[in-house]
Amino acid sequence: MFEPVRGGTRGGQAEFKWSDVSADKDREHYLGHSINAPTGRWQKNKDVHWYNRDANGTDAERDEEIRKVKELEAQALAAVLYV
Structure with a gap:
């Protein structure tokens, strides 16, 4: 009935990269617009984390x-x- 818990990282957390998210062709369908994976011309040379920088x-x-x-x-x- 009960099985032992698997070891290791589940869900691929160790292999996750935001660059993969921004390059994914289905990005708009499951993620929406994430600040950590900006795409498009608007974000080129922009500091999208300006609000979180130290003053x-x-x-x-x-x-x-x-x-x-x-x-x-x-x-x-x-x-x-x-x-």
Whole structure:
């Protein structure tokens, strides 16, 4: 009734490569548009992971930018509420 569990990697995880996914002819049918397997002219020389890169700024610059954004949001809210 019960069989022993097979060893090794199941599902081919060891052989998986995103480049194979982007080159597959049936890519659109089972994967859709994956950020890890971009195809087409739009992605050439583009950094598709720009949102996930480390920021080069310091904490002080980040805090100043957040302060400015909050100030602008408060001004916009005050203008909408006629304050």
